[in-house]
Amino acid sequence: MRIVVCVKQVPAINEVSIDPETKRLKREGVESVMNPFDLYALEVALRMREQVGGSVIALSMGPKQAMRTVREAIAVGADSGVLLSDRAVAGSDTWATSYAIASTVRHLGNVDLVICGKQAVDGDTAQVGPGIAAHLRWPQVTYVSHVSAVSNTALTLARMHEEGSTVLEVTLPAVLTVVKGINQPRVPTLVSVLASRGADVPVLSAADIGADPERLGLNGSPTRVVKTGPPPPRAADTVILDGPARDAARRIVHELRMQSLV
Amino acid sequence: MSTQVLEKQFHVEILSPRQKAENLEADLERFATRYTQAIAGGDVVCIPDNPLGKLAFQGTELIRELGLPAAPGQVSVHINTFHTKQNLDEVLGEAVDLGIDNVLVISGDGSERLPKLRAQDLGMDAAGVTSVELVQYVHREYAGAFSVGVAFNPYEPQEHEWEKLQRKVDAGADFITTQPIIGRHECIGRLQALGLPVVVEAWMSKKLHLLSDCVGYKISEDTPYDPWENLIALRNAYPECSVYLALLGFKTQLPQLAQLKEDMG
Numbered sequence: 001m002r003i004v005v006c007v008k009q010v011p012a013i014n015e016v017s018i019d020p021e022t023k024r025l026k027r028e029g030v031e032s033v034m035n036p037f038d039l040y041a042l043e044v045a046l047r048m049r050e051q052v053g054g055s056v057i058a059l060s061m062g063p064k065q066a067m068r069t070v071r072e073a074i075a076v077g078a079d080s081g082v083l084l085s086d087r088a089v090a091g092s093d094t095w096a097t098s099y100a101i102a103s104t105v106r107h108l109g110n111v112d113l114v115i116c117g118k119q120a121v122d123g124d125t126a127q128v129g130p131g132i133a134a135h136l137r138w139p140q141v142t143y144v145s146h147v148s149a150v151s152n153t154a155l156t157l158a159r160m161h162e163e164g165s166t167v168l169e170v171t172l173p174a175v176l177t178v179v180k181g182i183n184q185p186r187v188p189t190l191v192s193v194l195a196s197r198g199a200d201v202p203v204l205s206a207a208d209i210g211a212d213p214e215r216l217g218l219n220g221s222p223t224r225v226v227k228t229g230p231p232p233p234r235a236a237d238t239v240i241l242d243g244p245a246r247d248a249a250r251r252i253v254h255e256l257r258m259q260s261l262v
Numbered sequence: 263m264s265t266q267v268l269e270k271q272f273h274v275e276i277l278s279p280r281q282k283a284e285n286l287e288a289d290l291e292r293f294a295t296r297y298t299q300a301i302a303g304g305d306v307v308c309i310p311d312n313p314l315g316k317l318a319f320q321g322t323e324l325i326r327e328l329g330l331p332a333a334p335g336q337v338s339v340h341i342n343t344f345h346t347k348q349n350l351d352e353v354l355g356e357a358v359d360l361g362i363d364n365v366l367v368i369s370g371d372g373s374e375r376l377p378k379l380r381a382q383d384l385g386m387d388a389a390g391v392t393s394v395e396l397v398q399y400v401h402r403e404y405a406g407a408f409s410v411g412v413a414f415n416p417y418e419p420q421e422h423e424w425e426k427l428q429r430k431v432d433a434g435a436d437f438i439t440t441q442p443i444i445g446r447h448e449c450i451g452r453l454q455a456l457g458l459p460v461v462v463e464a465w466m467s468k469k470l471h472l473l474s475d476c477v478g479y480k481i482s483e484d485t486p487y488d489p490w491e492n493l494i495a496l497r498n499a500y501p502e503c504s505v506y507l508a509l510l511g512f513k514t515q516l517p518q519l520a521q522l523k524e525d526m527g
Binding site: 031033036039184185186187188189190191193194197 | 281282286317319320323324327346349374375376377
């Protein structure tokens with residue numbers, strides 16, 4: 001099975017804040033990491049490869065610095081990587097981004113499966129995975145929480161939703177987005193990290209993947225981020241339950257039940 | 263069970279490079295240099311396991327890949343409860359292969375990338391995996407391969423800490439390493455009374471905010487503290503104990519340490 005895993009370089013979420021003036025994420029001086037959800041997607045792909053054979057390709061779109069994330073994916077276990085980096089894709093919204101990634105998947109050829117994290121932690125849209133499926137005209141399964149059967153032609157998966165989960169089968173080729181907790185991502189070793197540094201990772205341009213320039217970047221983006229802002233501060237309310245511990249425990253359980261929290 | 267490690271007076275902590283290192287090659291070179299210096303000085307190299315929950319390379323893989331010496335009695339690797347079972351066994355198995363015969367078992371710090379071991383992973387019927395279960399596991403699966411140390415924190419609520427220590431001892435702890443001790447501490451005598459070797463930790467950095475993180479209570483940065491004076495005080499107070507040197511300065515303090523050992527004969 002030939003699997004593409006989409007990996008995105010994002011700011012470390014514990015270091016991110018929003019500029020009060022511009023209302024944009026302050027990225028300067030913030031450590032860049034692989035989108036945490038993508039680690040789960042990568043682990044799903046690696047386990048599938050271990051089951052049925054094949055190869056895993058890590059694909060990222062972004063500036064040259066995103067090469068670090070591609071190499072990290074190779075260190076974790078991907079067989080190869082590719083970076084789509086071109087000024088033409090700068091400013092792409094989720095639709096243009098998914099078009100660019102879908103075009104890269106077509107360019108790579110013979111891909112059976114694309115796996116993404118359920119969303120990126122910097123945009124939180126959860127739209128790129130489904131967008132890739134739409135552009136490729138492939139079936140998609142989002143919020144995958146369990147993989148129960150893998151073959152070279154179909155997968156049996158559980159899909160998480162508000163009421164629980166649904167088990168379904170999807171034929172390949174297909175696109176998946178996976179949730180946190182579907183597995184425990186493996187940790188790279190020193191050997192694999194050192195090997196990943198010497199891996200030959202092609203950097204592709206929009207022309208290389210045969211993408212229509214009008215469908216990339218701002219030109220190809222039907223949406224614009226007009227404004228972002230921090231969430232309203234949570235109201236802090238401290239209640240001190242004094243008295244014997246047993247009574248205090250009983251009262252806190254009562255309070256939580258009254259608020260339907262337990 | 264080997265006690266060679268515990269016969270050495272100084273246990274030198276060497277932090278392994280982080281997985282996110284900006285300049286990994288330089289960090290690896292620094293690690294190898296420090297490791298070699300400590301071994302050449304006749305000290306024990308101690309390599310922590312993902313301290314503060316931040317992903318770092320395992321000591322065993324560093325020793326193997328960098329081709330560093332690791333005869334019995336020269337190296338102690340730390341292991342904590344934040345591993346997959348497979349990864350834990352890789353580390354311990356590799357330690358055996360390398361000739362490392364000393365491990366320090368701690369509960370450790372977790373993170374998103376570091377999964378907590380589960381009791382069923384270790385084939386145990388327990389509510390969770392703490393250092394107690396990990397000591398049991400090492401003795402069960404690697405019988406006779408390691409001298410197994412455990413940690414004691416005199417800054418935690420004492421009733422609980424002593425009870426926990428007793429469980430670690432009952433599980434088969436072979437020696438005890440303390441958290442950093444400043445000058446003297448009444449716990450040392452009580453620890454020695456348990457009949458196990460005690461390794462006293464000396465905080466060798468002037469960065470007191472890190473010491474605060476380590477001991478779990480706030481120590482003001484303007485508190486007068488001379489790491490070297492503290493080391494001397496510990497040596498004088500507890501000459502029968504090995505000393506664990508946390509965050510030793512290799513440029514300035516390592517030569518001082520060599521001189522101290524010479525003076526001590």
